[in-house]
Amino acid sequence: MTNDDSVEAGKPTLEAVGALAGVSRATVSRVINGYATVKPEMVDAVNAAVAQLRYVPNRAARSLVKRRTQMIAMVIPERTAEFFADPYFAEVIQGAAMYASSTDHTLTLLIESDADPEKTRRYLTDGNVDGALILSHHSSAPAYVELSDTVPMVFGVRPLEPTARPIHVVDVDNVQAAVAATRHLIDRGRTNIATIAGPLDTAAGIDRVDGWRAAIAHAGLEPGPLQAGTFTPASGAEAMQRLLDGGDRIDAVFAASAQMAAGALEVLRAHSIRVPYDIAITSIDNNYFSTSANPPLTTVDLDTANKGAVLVQTLLRLIGGDDVPPFTAVPTTLVERQSV
Amino acid sequence: MTNDDSVEAGKPTLEAVGALAGVSRATVSRVINGYATVKPEMVDAVNAAVAQLRYVPNRAARSLVKRRTQMIAMVIPERTAEFFADPYFAEVIQGAAMYASSTDHTLTLLIESDADPEKTRRYLTDGNVDGALILSHHSSAPAYVELSDTVPMVFGVRPLEPTARPIHVVDVDNVQAAVAATRHLIDRGRTNIATIAGPLDTAAGIDRVDGWRAAIAHAGLEPGPLQAGTFTPASGAEAMQRLLDGGDRIDAVFAASAQMAAGALEVLRAHSIRVPYDIAITSIDNNYFSTSANPPLTTVDLDTANKGAVLVQTLLRLIGGDDVPPFTAVPTTLVERQSV
DNA sequence: CTGAAAGCGCTTACAG
DNA sequence: CTGAAAGCGCTTACAG
DSSP: OOSSSSOOSSOOOHHHHHHHHTSOHHHHHHHHTTOTTSOHHHHHHHHHHHHHHTOOOOHHHHHHHHTOOOEEEEEEOOOHHHHHHOHHHHHHHHHHHHHHTTSSOEEEEEEOOSSOHHHHHHHHHTTSOSEEEEOOOSTTHHHHHHHTTTSOEEESSOOSSOOSSOOEEEEEOHHHHHHHHHHHHHHTTOOOEEEEEOOTTSHHHHHHHHHHHHHHHHTTOOOOOEEEOOSSHHHHHHHHHHHHHTOOOOSEEEESSHHHHHHHHHHHHHTTOOTTTTSEEEEEOOSHHHHHSSSOOEEEEOOHHHHHHHHHHHHHHHHTTOOOOSEEEEOOEEEOOSOO | OOSSSSOOSSOOOHHHHHHHHTSOHHHHHHHHTTOTTSOHHHHHHHHHHHHHHTOOOOHHHHHHHHTOOOEEEEEEOOOHHHHHHOHHHHHHHHHHHHHHTTSSOEEEEEEOOSSOHHHHHHHHHTTSOSEEEEOOOSTTHHHHHHHTTTSOEEESSOOSSOOSSOOOEEEEOHHHHHHHHHHHHHHTTOOOEEEEEOOTTSHHHHHHHHHHHHHHHHTTOOOOOEEEOOSSHHHHHHHHHHHHHHOOOOSEEEESSHHHHHHHHHHHHHTTOOTTTTSEEEEEOOSHHHHHSSSOOEEEEOOHHHHHHHHHHHHHHHHTTOOOOSEEEEOOEEEOOSOO
16 A cells, blocks of 8 residues: 555646656656657556556646647637527537547637627737637638638638638538439439529539539439529528519429528418429438428538538648648538428 | 847747846736836836737746646537527627637637546546536536536536535526516516426526516416426427416416527417417517517527626636635516517 | 746757 | 756746
């Protein structure tokens, strides 16, 4: 019964671990950081001491000498209304936070202040973080593009215009997602396929229209009518109404979001048009709206939590100096339900 | 045109600021940390140098010597379904993150792993953070209560049972919120006031029933029937149906959440019961459900973003060694719309 | 009121 | 393959 465990108060240091293992603290450091040059028996001794003392490295000390903050920021728009209505952010954040917790970097949330957008950029350039994830969709993005050679950055959305300098983006392949959803309609024998598109000034909106068109062309069909919405249920309902008013004969609709599909469904029900018998529907996004719709929607699951994880993973590789491709696509899967 | 600004590469240090201001780095440190003992003229010189060099203190170095991590964690449940369906977490997080950004502490999200709950607790006790905010409602809370004398902690919800040791909680006063919503019904002349309660195994559920009862008793009225739901729209609809089936004559309903009120509204519409003419409704929560309900709901705004801010503020006071009361109530306000 | 100096807990050339 | 030593950028007794 040695008093090896009931040591002094305070966290154990490298020194203490070294003393217990009978080596210098330099060696302990090398073991902890996985340098291959340490003799196996010393490695074992050190590991045993680490376990016995429950040693945890001091992040600040390491951070100071490595000149790294060990922090990364996720920059999210302040726009509260959007933030709340859309499960997207919550899901990305959750995926990113969970992945980050398995690394030695800490994820912090940086809410863009609408009142003082400079503040956010200053935070990033003042050396508070090793890198940043940018989720903003719109106008503020170019300002971040400029910072991307000062501090490593990964974007969660493809920019509409070519950027002034090369950037890194992680996103789903929206074209492929739309192809999958549209092709499913075609596979089920539908031939007159309309689309309720997203806003055509967003990358997602445009890409999903492209995918819809491509799948139809590939099948040798003619595209049906297109009506654009804003990704919300109400806009989907309005677009559906316009589609019906247009008088084209359609037997299927590809909706660029589940929220819009849910809105469209309401309109179809009001007109006693049966889904999927009269009109089949597929969409994009697997969330509350797709599962609680009536009928439940066949839709493309974007696996947004995974996207959050890949965003962090990619940023860490960038920070580590790895060669990272300009675009990383995260996989999506079609989920079959009752709307087709 | 001196080259005062185009100094060497790398961030300026205390030393550099001191050199420019003509003082020692100890003095610079004192100025930056606001010690009152520095001569005004030196303070000015230092501030000028800081501004000129755009000096930003190195967090890691400060953290190392102060033996503080300068980080706080917000612990949130992994339960994704709940997380997504409920705007509550997003709003608390946003409020907390924005407030934290104005302090010298960084907020990090710690998602509780259902698979390995120990991991979260180890993270907190391993010295990774100076303190933690606990938002979990249920079973895991007691485990955190135990940690609360190892690491400073503030809870976002009142525990149901008395806790083993004194803890700190920041929450709205649910009793008062319910009193306000119920009293508003009374003020408008309603006398037979039912309630759609929240789950009676939660503090919020219980407190809101108490408030409803208290307001009615205070007015010398008799309480109407009570039906409990689970805070969701579907459960509110069912509770409303049971209220109608019960046969009691009621002219008003206090719903313990806007989501339940929205569900109740559907049922009333299906029965052609007019709101507010036949039955008036008030509720709690000012969110998407309360504004998009038909008619829009008179409801109590819980100002959840502010709650997030106060959570952080309270935790920082605790970390700073201040005397913090066991309960801090955040204010709520009644928002009048068309449901009464 | 201010400065010189020690020290926070690590990592990493530099010798050997 | 390993250790002694320097140093990362701060704060804070300790003198004066």
